[in-house]
Amino acid sequence: MDMMLLTLMMAVTVEGLIEYIKTFGRAVLAKQWKTAATQGCALALGIALCTAVGADFYGALGVTFALPWAGSLLTGIFASRGSNYLSDLIARLRALGGPQPAADTPPAAAQP
Secondary structure (H helix, E strand, O other): OHHHHHHHHHHHHHHHHHHHHHHHHHHHHOOOHHHHHHHHHHHHHHHHHHHHHOOOHHHHOOOOOOOOOHHHHHHHHHHHHHHHHHHHHHHHHHHHOOOOOOOOOOOOOOOO
């Protein structure tokens, strides 16, 4: 189980790095500074928080790096992308539930 979890974490971390590079690169080339700043802030915040509290998913699974802070850095990348994945998952699950009635739509009148 630990190896499966480690493989999943590594895949999400690598995919997160690739997505950050692609999104940030496209945003800079298109001069979309807000998007670039948002991506940079999400990455920096995830890394800063995980480093500050010593969160290290890789270390918890027994993975050691030559650089002692690498586990927290990678965990920060994982965490910063994880919120986006969770948001996407929730949106997709809501879409599967079908259209939701608008909040201001009155309920159907009862038939006698």
